[in-house]
Amino acid sequence: MEKIIVRGGRKLHGEVKVEGAKNAVLPVIAASILASEGVSTIHEVPVLADVYTINEVLRNMNADVMFENNTVRVDAQNQLTTEAPFEYVRKMRASVLVLGPLLARYGHAKVAMPGGCAIGSRPIDLHLKGFEAMGAEVHVGNGFVEAKVDGRLKGAKIYLDMPSVGATENIIMAAALAEGKTVLENCAKEPEIVDLANYLNKMGAKVVGAGTETIRIEGVEKLRGAEHNIIPDRIEAGTFMVAAAITGGNVLIKNAVSEHLRPVISKLEEMNVQVLEEGNGLRIIGTDQLKATDIKTLPYPGFPTDMQSQMMSLMLKAEGTSVITETVFENRFMHVEEFRRMNAKMKIEGRSVIVEGPSDLQGAEVAATDLRAAAALILAGLVAEDYTRVTELKHLDRGYVDFAGKLAALGADVERVNDEASSAETVSAETADISSERFAAN
């Protein structure tokens, strides 16, 4: 079994470079199948399990996809099939992002229903309502959602009941090739939505207002492949900011975009951590006098739910009582039990977790319950006494490139081992020749 073994006690120092954003690259790759002419070339693509999965989804539909040197090339000029089976959607919910592009380009899409996951039930009703408003007939049955339209989708006025990231993306992509104008209200404002809109516009789409709560899309008849650089991953950046802060270290996080990280910076500062703009990044200077704070997760520009568990690790080392309230997903506290195995003093009250700090964290064998929980447990391990062993690394590999290797380069005592292989096998060696086959097993 693969695990990351970390021994607490080292302050982190040095520089780390942030990769392209997982949550931007997945919709951009999905959108590339809208191009019936030309090839898309997408740069700054992180080498992640989720990228392999979306590439496989596209290949399975008959698109030509190449991935090397952090660049993905998609040629979707062939006639594509319009189905994404459960084997992909099960691995990664973002596979549902091919629904909008397929429906808009071919008038048909059939994708396995994603179902719930470790952080909540995660329905896609808002995506489907959007397609229906554009004239599609949607049928859910036998574990699939199938959407059809005679001719082209029609532009429509759509109000989202909540600012869902995925629904906003799926609807913009569908509207890009629809007939007429779509006005999407109460939409998500995340930087990843802006990145998608920028890419679509390079393909020939007419999308305005991304990053605000109303997006207007004038449908066009055809889109062509385009070249695009993915924005830096604000969640990976935030995770390393916490790594520096929790160890009382001093780390420059290169490529961290401060405008995308306002709520994280503000909470770190409240906790006594120094955050300085430096070059193209942020320098984090930790302290041994962390103060407690309260956090409520919200859609952007509120505090990101994808940073909730990492901030919980930091709260464990802060003096006083911190409260963290999760409003985006109804069940994103599975990591609390794992933290408790490390002697963390915390309890769940409804949608909040009360953290009594500082806890004397002790190393233990713990299991990652989702992607961000994996990172959070490793962060806690950086300041726990003795050895922490984190298993279920398939979650971590979905969203972090060589996490253990990057922490080790900053001075952490951490390695990734495979119990069944030789003990010398570490994450850096494995990541060097990362392959789709390795991820296919997850």
Ligand SMILES: CC(=O)N[C@H]1[C@@H](OP(=O)(O)OP(=O)(O)OC[C@H]2O[C@@H](n3ccc(=O)[nH]c3=O)[C@H](O)[C@@H]2O)O[C@H](CO)[C@@H](O)[C@@H]1O
């Ligand atoms: C690949 C990707 O970009 N994933 C991100 C995306 O997920 P994702 O796009 O799935 O998240 P959404 O913004 O859609 O979900 C937010 C909330 O809305 C609910 N909802 C959503 C759609 C819908 O049709 N009906 C509905 O009820 C969800 O159950 C959840 O409670 O945004 C989340 C919220 O910032 C992040 O945590 C994920 O990392």
Ligand SMILES: C=C(OP(=O)(O)O)C(=O)O
């Ligand atoms: C929840 C996350 O991703 P996904 O929506 O792909 O599950 C995440 O990135 O933390």
